[in-house]
Amino acid sequence: MVCAEGYLFELERRGYLQAGAFVPEVVIDNPEQVTSLHRDFVRAGSDVVEALTYYAHREKLRAVGKDGMLEEMNRQALALAREVADESGTLLAGNVCNTNLYDPQNSDSHGPTRAMFEEQVGWAAEAGVDFVIGETFRYAGESQIALDVIRQAGLPGVITLAVGQQAETREGDSLADACRRLADEGAAVVGLNCIRGPATMLPLLAAIVAAVDIPVAALPVPYRTTEDQPTFQSLREADAFLLPDGRPFPAALDPFTCNRYEIADFTASAHAAGVRYFGLCCGAGPHHVRSMAEALGRTPEASRYSVDMSKHAFFGTAPGLQEHNREYRDRL
Numbered sequence: 001m002v003c004a005e006g007y008l009f010e011l012e013r014r015g016y017l018q019a020g021a022f023v024p025e026v027v028i029d030n031p032e033q034v035t036s037l038h039r040d041f042v043r044a045g046s047d048v049v050e051a052l053t054y055y056a057h058r059e060k061l062r063a064v065g066k067d068g069m070l071e072e073m074n075r076q077a078l079a080l081a082r083e084v085a086d087e088s089g090t091l092l093a094g095n096v097c098n099t100n101l102y103d104p105q106n107s108d109s110h111g112p113t114r115a116m117f118e119e120q121v122g123w124a125a126e127a128g129v130d131f132v133i134g135e136t137f138r139y140a141g142e143s144q145i146a147l148d149v150i151r152q153a154g155l156p157g158v159i160t161l162a163v164g165q166q167a168e169t170r171e172g173d174s175l176a177d178a179c180r181r182l183a184d185e186g187a188a189v190v191g192l193n194c195i196r197g198p199a200t201m202l203p204l205l206a207a208i209v210a211a212v213d214i215p216v217a218a219l220p221v222p223y224r225t226t227e228d229q230p231t232f233q234s235l236r237e238a239d240a241f242l243l244p245d246g247r248p249f250p251a252a253l254d255p256f257t258c259n260r261y262e263i264a265d266f267t268a269s270a271h272a273a274g275v276r277y278f279g280l281c282c283g284a285g286p287h288h289v290r291s292m293a294e295a296l297g298r299t300p301e302a303s304r305y306s307v308d309m310s311k312h313a314f315f316g317t318a319p320g321l322q323e324h325n326r327e328y329r330d331r332l
């Protein structure tokens with residue numbers, strides 16, 4: 001299974017969404033852009049159209065003073081995804097995410113957290129989603145509430161945790177234990193998404209695969225994270241004087257972006273480690289998704305235009321190319 005994500009960053013780059021709050025007002029303001037990106041991702045090989053309801057939740061909209069848009073934003077995001085899922089024959093997924101409200105030490109936050117999931121999952125169920133993705137949870141406890149709400153609605157839940165610089169949940173649980181609990185509580189798929197790039201997510205996957213008997217998901221951010229800087233928030237530039245906050249996250253990560261061959265390499269390695277649900281998170285573009293699909297042996301529609309250098313005027317090898325250009329290649 002391939003499930004393209006990364007809507008917020010891609011729409012931010014295209015000029016339709018604001019970095020910082022990362023609220024998907026684009027579904028109201030420029031819905032055609034969301035539809036277009038859904039189509040781009042399906043064309044690149046995504047088996048799923050995921051409604052752009054990430055951060056379209058009560059706590060986030062309250063924080064930016066847009067509470068009144070909550071239901072409209074969710075229903076519109078679901079309708080846009082529905083249209084593309086129907087026309088392409090792909091699955092439709094609803095989405096809930098980290099509430100930023102849940103606090104394991106404060107039991108008063110647990111009820112409102114559940115209520116936020118209930119309203120979003122309710123709208124997703126009414127839209128007829130095939131399953132609900134609950135993602136980017138740093139707290140295992142919060143992910144368990146999301147899963148419970150999804151199961152109560154009678155829907156399959158794909159639950160993925162977001163892992164910071166320490167390879168554990170924010171409560172300090174091992175990822176294997178947290179994922180095993182989610183599997184025991186009825187998750188259809190468990191795994192990791194966002195925050196870590198391929199190089200620093202890959203080493204965490206085998207232990208999760210070994211801990212559960214359901215499919216495991218891996219959706220890294222397409223950035224060159226390292227052992228010292230394992231997350232995209234912790235990446236640093238040597239010469240950062242141009243960066244307003246002194247760090248590349250979120251709007252100056254371009255020089256760290258993985259190329260499509262690195263994504264293909266990650267996909268093959270993660271598949272060998274037992275991962276069966278693939279995707280990419282913040283920062284991914286359709287070319288990354290296509291590379292992932294092709295590494296799994298697929299030929300999505302966009303593969304028609306996958307790289308073929310044989311007819312390049314200077315680097316090509318096809319008959320009929322001008323020899324005087326081919327001889328010049330090393331001077332380009």
Ligand SMILES: [Zn+2]
Nearest residue numbers: 194195281282
């Ligand atoms: Zn992400």
